[in-house]
Amino acid sequence: MGQAATIKDVAQHAGCGVATVSRVLNNTGPASAEMRERVLAAVDALDFQFSEVGRSLQSNTTRTIGCVVPSIENPVYADAVQGAQEVFLNAGYQMLLICTNYNSEIETNAIRTLVAKQVDGVLLTVADAKNSEGLDLIKSRQLPHSLLFNEAPDGEISWSVGDHAAAALVADKFAENNHRHTGFLALNFLNSDRARQRYEGFVEGCANNSMTPPALLEVDDDGLDLTDHLKVFLQDHPDLTGIFASNDFLALATIRSARNLFIKVPQELSIVGFDGIKVGLMVEPSLATIETAPRDLGAGASQTILSLINGTSPPEKPSKNQTFSFRAGGSLMPLRAESKDGGKVAALPPSDDPTHKTAKIQQERST
């Protein structure tokens, strides 16, 4: 009832020394049958359970892993975290979770705390893996760790999506569908090395396909309404026929904003997302996107950490190109093949006036 029983209480109740209790309960070392019984009876009577704190102090091990991610409101991270948590739990480890909200100060503090708590390992997604105070701390303490979703700097292990290659594939898909003028939409560009990787990959892919370099639209508010941003963006780039959003939520928000502007997706504007969250399959039109397996990445990174701890050989990481695939969807539609001179393009099911779109925008704006 009152204070929790300790091993001393058990020893006293069983009429033996604490060493004996420890040996019996941990099955380490000899004990007579009678003693064994007395100890177990005492445990039962006192409802005794070992204190992990005492154990940790003695064993210099906490069986706890720290996990740092930006936010679990994003299902990509939520899935990864859950996958990780399951692996850890099966291995007898618990997981300390800290969400940084994309704030690198919180990130640094979080890691400092985890180190102080003597976690046995750390699984983390940092804002910028090449420049992270927290990551440096972990390295200097030689803590077993793995990055997640970050591009791995030299000497670091990271379970991540091949952002660069995946984004290039998106460019290929736009090209296959005869899109030449595209835009790239990013949120928190500065705070995420992932978004930058995707942008660079997309730029490169566009170049490889002889497309116009993508126009960049960077938004910074987290609000779901991109309507105003999109309106201005499309006015500035009237010949744009497709947008690659750096994640699926942005893509879905873009579709809704387009709807607000009376722009038909995909007839007048094609959208491709990134991540492959389930929701993309539920919307109309379904979202064309890069499909990834966050859960597997989380699980793999966790296993890597465990093998770092145990000194066993880590699981094979998938090759960059196995970390993603293109998911076709209704939000990406072929354009009529363009003329070689790069003239105007039109949607395949002949839409009305190709200038329709911008007209709508201007008309809306004039109200």
Added chain:
Amino acid sequence: MGQAATIKDVAQHAGCGVATVSRVLNNTGPASAEMRERVLAAVDALDFQFSEVGRSLQSNTTRTIGCVVPSIENPVYADAVQGAQEVFLNAGYQMLLICTNYNSEIETNAIRTLVAKQVDGVLLTVADAKNSEGLDLIKSRQLPHSLLFNEAPDGEISWSVGDHAAAALVADKFAENNHRHTGFLALNFLNSDRARQRYEGFVEGCANNSMTPPALLEVDDDGLDLTDHLKVFLQDHPDLTGIFASNDFLALATIRSARNLFIKVPQELSIVGFDGIKVGLMVEPSLATIETAPRDLGAGASQTILSLINGTSPPEKPSKNQTFSFRAGGSLMPLRAESKDGGKVAALPPSDDPTHKTAKIQQERST
């Protein structure tokens, strides 16, 4: 570099006793300016950081809170967990997260582990609050805790949605829209006291509105395809015009299944969900649902736990009726007012043959 420095190393480096180091670093008790400086220099030189394990043992406090939820793949829990985590972090507490996957054995073990880890408090959603081994353990240890989403048994604190009242409100909304024959769709009915509450509330609400008692469809697989289930269900209940799904994911799955069966939502079948996840706003038609604020619940429950720990007065819980609201959406559509004798009903925008739907199903089945 090698092993982490301890307070002894610092003391030795600074040429003083450990007590002095502790006093300086914690600003507890006196110390000469010169000593202070020497200690700080030593800390810097050795890159010293307190071990929380040693501290925990001494202070009998871990500044760690355990959190047990079924899964964070469901955004309802993810949001709640994130809200909780933020509150805890601000108060200087870390959060140990365990997902049970709706498995009560894992749930019990998880709680046992948390108790052994000496967490200072527990935030948890259990399968069945009236009958939970883990919850009993927490109570017997007198650990500060709060339930989350569970209906609170006697003497327990829970931050939860008024499931019963909310479900009754759904019945009201169906009634307002002239639906009389409805169904209730549940997943994991046995494993969730929430689903049962919602069912009971809906049954009561239907009765209050003189509607037919809702037909019950219980599915147990987690697969996203309900098509077969839905087909049989609608065959068994041909006059059914609306379905209340016990959560939004089920509702969305139902809409897609209906689409597979060539049943138009909402013209031929209205759907209402529960939870109010954001995705519901992104689909076409938008999902009518019960809107809840999981993040606030998580934050509130966390604050309650903190005040239990500190002995301060806990935050006010919202009254049952403030925990939810009805979110109108395109998936619920009015029917033409029915005749008093309870005859056939028809969708308000005159749809074709009212038997159309079942006909479609039979037709599809015959292929």
Added chain:
DNA sequence: TTTACTTGTGGAAACGTTTCCATAGGGAGT
């Protein structure tokens, strides 16, 4: 000068474990 009280300091106990070591008893081999 004595007394009394402050400030600065370090030793040591305590927190709950595990594990090393010592000891006691007993059986088997000489």
Added chain:
DNA sequence: ACTCCCTATGGAAACGTTTCCACAAGTAAA
């Protein structure tokens, strides 16, 4: 009867802290 080696057991040290207490030295009041 002696040694040798098992099994069973308990004492005590160690892990990294905090904190109680004792002590020394200095200062102010008597």
